[in-house]
Amino acid sequence: MSVLLRTIKALSLMFVSTESFAAAQMDLTPGVTAISQEVYELHTLILWICVIIGAGVFGVIFISIFKHRKSKGAVAANFHDNMTVEVLWTVIPFLILVGMAVPAAKTLIKMETPADDAEVTIKITGYQWKWNYDYMHEGFDYFSNLAKSSKDAINSDNPKDREGINYLLDVDNRMVIPADTKIRFLMTSADVIHSWWVPDFAVKKDAIPGYINEAWTIVPKVGVYRGQCAELCGKDHGFMPVVVEVKSKADYAAWVAEKKGAAEEAAAGDSKTWTKDELMAKGEQVYAQCIACHGAGGEGIPAAGFPALKDSAIAKGPVAAHLDIVINGSKVNPAMAAYGAQMSDADLAAVITYERNAWGNNTGDAVQPADVKAARK
Amino acid sequence: MSDDHHDHKPTGLGRWLFSTNHKDIGTMYLWFSFIMLFIGGGMAMIIRAELYQPGMQLVDPDFFNQMTTLHGLIMVFGVIMPAFVGFANWLVPMMIGAPDMALPRMNNMSFWILPFAFGTLLSTLFMEGSAPNFGWTFYAPLSTTYGPASTDYFIFGVHLMGISSIMGSINVIVTILNMRAPGMTLMKMPIFVWTWLITAFLLIAVMPVLAGVVTMMLTDRNFGTSFFEASGGGDPVMFQHVFWFFGHPEVYIMILPSFGIISQIVPTFARKKLFGYSSMVYATASIAILSFIVWAHHMYTVGMPLAGELFFMLATMLIAVPTGVKVFNWTATMWKGSLTFETPMLFSVAFIILFTIGGFSGLMMAITPVDFQYHDTYFIVAHFHYVLVTGALFAIFAGAYYWLPKWTGNMYDETLGKIHFWISLVSVNVLFFPMHFLGLAGMPRRIPDYALQFTDFNQMASIGAFVFGGIQLLFLYIVIKCIRGGEKATDQVWEGAEGLEFEQLPSPAPFHSFNEAPEVK
Numbered sequence: 087m088s089v090l091l092r093t094i095k096a097l098s099l100m101f102v103s104t105e106s107f108a109a110a111q112m113d114l115t116p117g118v119t120a121i122s123q124e125v126y127e128l129h130t131l132i133l134w135i136c137v138i139i140g141a142g143v144f145g146v147i148f149i150s151i152f153k154h155r156k157s158k159g160a161v162a163a164n165f166h167d168n169m170t171v172e173v174l175w176t177v178i179p180f181l182i183l184v185g186m187a188v189p190a191a192k193t194l195i196k197m198e199t200p201a202d203d204a205e206v207t208i209k210i211t212g213y214q215w216k217w218n219y220d221y222m223h224e225g226f227d228y229f230s231n232l233a234k235s236s237k238d239a240i241n242s243d244n245p246k247d248r249e250g251i252n253y254l255l256d257v258d259n260r261m262v263i264p265a266d267t268k269i270r271f272l273m274t275s276a277d278v279i280h281s282w283w284v285p286d287f288a289v290k291k292d293a294i295p296g297y298i299n300e301a302w303t304i305v306p307k308v309g310v311y312r313g314q315c316a317e318l319c320g321k322d323h324g325f326m327p328v329v330v331e332v333k334s335k336a337d338y339a340a341w342v343a344e345k346k347g348a349a350e351e352a353a354a355g356d357s358k359t360w361t362k363d364e365l366m367a368k369g370e371q372v373y374a375q376c377i378a379c380h381g382a383g384g385e386g387i388p389a390a391g392f393p394a395l396k397d398s399a400i401a402k403g404p405v406a407a408h409l410d411i412v413i414n415g416s417k418v419n420p421a422m423a424a425y426g427a428q429m430s431d432a433d434l435a436a437v438i439t440y441e442r443n444a445w446g447n448n449t450g451d452a453v454q455p456a457d458v459k460a461a462r463k
Numbered sequence: 464m465s466d467d468h469h470d471h472k473p474t475g476l477g478r479w480l481f482s483t484n485h486k487d488i489g490t491m492y493l494w495f496s497f498i499m500l501f502i503g504g505g506m507a508m509i510i511r512a513e514l515y516q517p518g519m520q521l522v523d524p525d526f527f528n529q530m531t532t533l534h535g536l537i538m539v540f541g542v543i544m545p546a547f548v549g550f551a552n553w554l555v556p557m558m559i560g561a562p563d564m565a566l567p568r569m570n571n572m573s574f575w576i577l578p579f580a581f582g583t584l585l586s587t588l589f590m591e592g593s594a595p596n597f598g599w600t601f602y603a604p605l606s607t608t609y610g611p612a613s614t615d616y617f618i619f620g621v622h623l624m625g626i627s628s629i630m631g632s633i634n635v636i637v638t639i640l641n642m643r644a645p646g647m648t649l650m651k652m653p654i655f656v657w658t659w660l661i662t663a664f665l666l667i668a669v670m671p672v673l674a675g676v677v678t679m680m681l682t683d684r685n686f687g688t689s690f691f692e693a694s695g696g697g698d699p700v701m702f703q704h705v706f707w708f709f710g711h712p713e714v715y716i717m718i719l720p721s722f723g724i725i726s727q728i729v730p731t732f733a734r735k736k737l738f739g740y741s742s743m744v745y746a747t748a749s750i751a752i753l754s755f756i757v758w759a760h761h762m763y764t765v766g767m768p769l770a771g772e773l774f775f776m777l778a779t780m781l782i783a784v785p786t787g788v789k790v791f792n793w794t795a796t797m798w799k800g801s802l803t804f805e806t807p808m809l810f811s812v813a814f815i816i817l818f819t820i821g822g823f824s825g826l827m828m829a830i831t832p833v834d835f836q837y838h839d840t841y842f843i844v845a846h847f848h849y850v851l852v853t854g855a856l857f858a859i860f861a862g863a864y865y866w867l868p869k870w871t872g873n874m875y876d877e878t879l880g881k882i883h884f885w886i887s888l889v890s891v892n893v894l895f896f897p898m899h900f901l902g903l904a905g906m907p908r909r910i911p912d913y914a915l916q917f918t919d920f921n922q923m924a925s926i927g928a929f930v931f932g933g934i935q936l937l938f939l940y941i942v943i944k945c946i947r948g949g950e951k952a953t954d955q956v957w958e959g960a961e962g963l964e965f966e967q968l969p970s971p972a973p974f975h976s977f978n979e980a981p982e983v984k
Contacts, residue, residue: 111904136823163799166736296693299766316839324910
């Protein structure tokens with residue numbers, strides 16, 4: 087494998103040469119799980135079979151090209167049929183294929199065996215354009231968005247802004263799983279089809295509305311593993327990475343306890359009355375989830391069908407209509423999802439308050455979690 | 464040979480608008496495809512320019528998605544397919560000794576639908592909101608519930624393309640089955656005619672399926688049905704099953720005529736008969752039949768049952784057998800021939816090698832557990848560009864150089880042709896080969912921006928793209944130069960050429976040929 091790759095890399099260097107090039111990955115990752123290792127070995131086996139067959143066939147073609155030229159006085163032979171070779175080059179490839187299919191089927195069966203004995207189950211829900219990780223037996227869930235450092239660097243003119251931040255492969259909240267533990271992933275989607283992929287685990291499964299797909303992994307090594315959404319899911323398909331942090335079992339237990347505490351705190355936030363300043367501060371944080379479509383300055387992307395919020399009829403009109411569209415989604419434009427299912431009462435109250443007062447909207451309204459609760463049907 | 468007093472052409476615009484002549488219609492198909500090549504190619508240039516470096520520089524992500532969508536649709540339906548129909552129109556009647564296509568008026572209509580179909584599709588770029596931005600595979604619900612308003616125009620355009628293709632293929636089948644010269648039995652037909660006959664059956668079988676799936680989209684979008692809408696009891700995965708039941712045979716629709724062209728050209732320049740004629744015919748038919756039972760290998764990650772995944776893996780691997788037979792037969796045809804390397808032969812040899820590389824990556828992707836890693840990455844982008852660009856498009860170039868002298872009566876400029884070939888060959892590999900590495904390293908397809916570790920190979924690909932795109936202007940110049948004049952072609956054109964169009968017709972082929980059927984022994 088490495089000989090072939092080194093040769094190709096050396097040839098490639100004739101075209102482009104930069105320092106980072108030496109580090110560019112050219113082959114599939116062997117990954118960190120037993121399954122990903124098997125997949126890598128299968129990949130390598132098939133690649134070599136192809137290389138050997140290719141070398142044989144292309145070798146014969148090149149011998150023809152150089153030896154059987156008219157300019158070298160070659161006279162055409164007369165044969166145009168030979169039963170024996172035709173049977174041979176039908177049967178031999180067939181046998182090679184059978185030889186490939188057997189180990190492939192073995193690995194596939196392992197991968198597709200249901201993980202009923204899993205110790206941790208995480209429901210992964212794809213949204214345009216973020217992931218929700220629901221720790222079903224722990225009673226908390228959260229969203230995982232593209233990290234702000236990457237978001238800020240996308241349109242930057244200075245390439246240095248994109249360095250050292252795992253550009254486009256970093257998130258605000260990572261999925262966290264324990265090492266050496268069988269984890270079951272259940273994939274679904276709240277809108278369009280997404281695909282959850284971590285190359286190092288050899289797990290890629292589509293998240294499809296109306297379906298619950300299943301995959302599993304056991305990761306022996308503590309570390310951070312990165313992947314991306316692999317199914318075109320609209321405008322920001324390229325901007326919804328997957329980051330999984332594998333912690334030791336003890337660290338994982340501590341993390342779960344902390345998350346549970348935070349969930350209780352959030353529930354407390356839903357029942358208190360907030361000042362407008364608190365709402366605005368919180369709202370600005372929550373609004374980060376709205377920026378992809380509505381813009382950091384509320385300007386939207388009208389050309390692509392994403393309306394502005396600055397000076398808009400919704401943000402400056404009656405509070406009830408504003409609550410309705412954020413909680414229940416838009417009736418006419420499915421890109422505006424129903425956030426009632428995604429956010430707590432306090433977060434909704436804060437973001438609506440923010441939208442009604444930021445960018446010169448200045449309605450003066452302060453929407454309370456209790457208002458949101460009342461507006462939920 | 465030809466009756467000169469019959470050889471008067473209609474003049475003016477009417478000659479083209481109302482044409483029922485297979486040669487004029489063939490010419491129009493080929494020019495249409497050529498224009499679309501530059502439009503679809505221009506979109507590819509925008510894509511590669513944006514991907515030249517990380518960060519968004521030139522376009523926004525939504526426009527990027529519109530470009531990948533329209534690039535795919537135009538190249539598949541507007542370039543490769545019409546080019547092959549153009550070849551079929553020009554060549555099938557001349558190769559089987561028929562005076563024209565069997566249904567000349569329908570022939571006119573099936574061509575003239577196309578400019579309207581693509582006018583409709585391209586007009587979406589100028590509409591408010593987005594043009595279609597959901598990829599050429601238009602998966603629901605991204606294209607239905609979440610599709611832009613212009614999606615309905617896209618649906619209408621696809622319907623028109625389907626109608627055009629179905630009429631075109633009916634015409635090919637009827638012509639081949641009914642209008643062969645006396646003595647030309649099926650097993651004496653040139654391989655190109657055979658591959659087109661099989662392609663036409665594939666088209667008739669699957670274009671209605673495509674029409675069905677876009678119609679379901681239309682009613683989901685506008686009339687309250689829920690074929691693909693999960694919240695209404697529908698099934699988004701069913702969309703993919705129906706789409707790929709069309710889509711997989713579709714990829715063979717784009718490659719079987721290429722096989723035919725290569726099988727005509729290689730024997731000519733090897734000065735030796737095609738090796739294993741009948742096994743070539745059977746291999747083509749086997750590929751066509753297998754193409755109906757492998758569709759779900761495009762969907763390994765949707766969560767199919769294990770049995771389904773195993774079945775589609777094994778069936779897909781089987782396709783390697785007849786495909787291998789074809790490659791081995793071409794190799795055996797060259798073996799101990801008396802080879803010369805004019806431009807058509809150069810493109811054909813490149814086709815055999817580079818298409819085979821695309822076949823190898825296809826075989827790798829057939830293996831379900833490994834495909835979980837390849838699926839929806841640049842590895843797949845590399846694969847289908849090897850089979851469609853260095854495959855189908857190179858075959859079209861080869862065929863164009865091979866038959867241009869017969870069509871125009873003039874030889875093309877051989878030096879320029881060779882320059883076109885060598886620059887295309889190098890640049891197309893600089894363009895697509897690095898995409899294998901990008902995919903294996905984990906770069907998903909259809910993303911407008913990427914992580915820094917993918918930069919170098921993307922830059923390489925973009926440089927290759929600009930050279931490959933630019934050099935096609937030279938091809939345009941070569942074609943125009945050849946039409947306008949040049950060294951006169953002999954009737955046989957090529958020393959080793961066989962077949963009715965080279966042995967029984969002058970160069971250029973007269974406007975009306977074979978008014979009396981030739982005798983085939």
